[in-house]
Amino acid sequence: MKVTVVGAGAVGASCAEYIAIKNFASEVVILDIKEGYAEGKAMDLMQCASLNGFDTKITGSTNDYTKTAGSDICVITSGIPRKPGMTREELIGINAGIVKTVSTSLVEHSPNTILIVVSNPMDTMTYLAHKVTGLPKHRIIGMGGALDSARFKYRLAEALEAPISDVDGMVIGGHSDKGMVPLISHATRNSIKVSEFISAERLEQVAADTKVGGATLTGLLGTSAWYAPGAAVSGLVQAIACDQKKIFPCSTLLDGEYGLSDLCIGVPVILGRNGIEKIVDVPLSDAEKAHMAESAEGVKKTNGLLEL
Numbered sequence: 318m319k320v321t322v323v324g325a326g327a328v329g330a331s332c333a334e335y336i337a338i339k340n341f342a343s344e345v346v347i348l349d350i351k352e353g354y355a356e357g358k359a360m361d362l363m364q365c366a367s368l369n370g371f372d373t374k375i376t377g378s379t380n381d382y383t384k385t386a387g388s389d390i391c392v393i394t395s396g397i398p399r400k401p402g403m404t405r406e407e408l409i410g411i412n413a414g415i416v417k418t419v420s421t422s423l424v425e426h427s428p429n430t431i432l433i434v435v436s437n438p439m440d441t442m443t444y445l446a447h448k449v450t451g452l453p454k455h456r457i458i459g460m461g462g463a464l465d466s467a468r469f470k471y472r473l474a475e476a477l478e479a480p481i482s483d484v485d486g487m488v489i490g491g492h493s494d495k496g497m498v499p500l501i502s503h504a505t506r507n508s509i510k511v512s513e514f515i516s517a518e519r520l521e522q523v524a525a526d527t528k529v530g531g532a533t534l535t536g537l538l539g540t541s542a543w544y545a546p547g548a549a550v551s552g553l554v555q556a557i558a559c560d561q562k563k564i565f566p567c568s569t570l571l572d573g574e575y576g577l578s579d580l581c582i583g584v585p586v587i588l589g590r591n592g593i594e595k596i597v598d599v600p601l602s603d604a605e606k607a608h609m610a611e612s613a614e615g616v617k618k619t620n621g622l623l624e625l
C-alpha cells in the first residue's frame with residue numbers, strides 16, 4: 318500500500334506520522350514544493366521508526382511527482398492555512414490554483430489513485446479536484462466531517478462529564494464555521510440519546526462550540542490546527558487501505574442524495590478499498606434538514622468563485 322501526502326507542513330506531516338505509527342502502509346511519500354522540506358520531514362519521521370516501532374518506509378520529494386507514481390491513495394494538504402479572524406473561504410484565491418496543479422499531477426502519475434482532499438475551503442477544493450481530474454466520484458473524498466465529528470464528541474463528553482469513549486455523534490454539511498450540521502438528534506451516550514442527560518440549551522451550546530472548533534484553535538495557535546486533522550485523515554486512509562467499511566462523514570459529489578446535486582458536501586459514507594462504497598441516508602430532523610439546505614447554499618456560493 319503506497320500513500321502520497323502532498324504538503325509537508327503541519328497537517329501533512331501529522332498525517333504521515335499517524336499513518337506510519339499505525340503501521341498499515343508499506344510506503345509513504347511526502348511531497349512539497351519547498352526545497353528539501355519534505356526530505357527533512359521524512360528523515361525526521363524515519364528516525365522515529367525504531368522508537369515508535371513501525372516499518373512504514375517514509376521518503377520525501379521536492380516537487381518530483383515521479384516519486385509518487387503508483388500511489389494507491391493520495392492526500393492533498395498543500396495550500397495556505399487561515400490566520401485568526403479569517404474564514405476558510407478566504408483561502409480560495411491561493412489554494413484553488415495549488416489544488417488544481419497538485420491534483421492533476423498526482424493523477425497523471427497514479428491514474429488509479431483515490432484522492433483525499435484536505436486543503437481549504439475543503440468542499441470547494443474537492444469539487445475542483447473532480448472538475449480537473451475527472452476521476453469517478455467514489456475516488457475523490459473530502460476530509461472535514463471526520464474532524465468536525467471528533468470535535469463534536471469532545472464537546473459532548475465535556476458537557477456530559479463523560480469519557481469520550483462513551484459518546485457518539487456525527488457532523489455533516491459543509492466544513493465551514495456556519496455550514497456544519499452537528500446531528501444532535503442522533504448523538505448518544507452509550508446508545509442513550511444525549512437529550513436524556515442534558516438540556517436542549519446545553520446541547521445548542523455544544524453544537525455552537527463544535528461549529529467554531531477550527532476558528533477557536535486558530536485563535537489560540539495563530540494558525541490552524543494539525544494534530545486532530547492529521548489523525549482524522551489517517552483514519553480515512555486506514556479505512557480505505559484496510560478495507561474497513563467504516564462510516565465517516567466525508568465530502569462527496571452528490572447526485573440527488575439528501576435532495577442535493579452538483580456539489581461536494583459532507584454526508585455519511587462507507588469507506589472501503591474502493592473509496593466511497595456507499596452514501597448512507599440518515600433521517601434528519603426538520604431543523605437539521607433546513608440547516609443542511611442552508612449549508613449547501615453556502616458551499617455552492619463558494620464554488621461559484623472557481624474559474625472552471
Ligand SMILES: NC(=O)c1ccc[n+]([C@@H]2O[C@H](COP(=O)([O-])OP(=O)(O)OC[C@H]3O[C@@H](n4cnc5c(N)ncnc54)[C@H](O)[C@@H]3O)[C@@H](O)[C@H]2O)c1
Nearest residue numbers: 324326327328349350395396397398435436437439460546
Ligand atoms: N479539511 C480540514 O479539516 C483541514 C484541517 C486542517 C487544515 N486544513 C487545510 O490544510 C491546508 C494545510 O494546512 P497546514 O496547517 O498544513 O499548512 P502549512 O503551511 O503548515 O503547510 C502547507 C504546505 O503546503 C506546501 N505547498 C504549498 N504549495 C504547494 C504546492 N504547489 N505543491 C506542494 N506543496 C505545496 C507548503 O510549502 C507547506 O509546506 C490549509 O489549506 C488548511 O486550511 C484543512
Ligand SMILES: O=C(O)C[C@H](O)C(=O)O
Nearest residue numbers: 399405437531532541542
Ligand atoms: O480551521 C481551519 O481553518 C482548519 C481546519 O479546517 C480545521 O477545521 O481545523
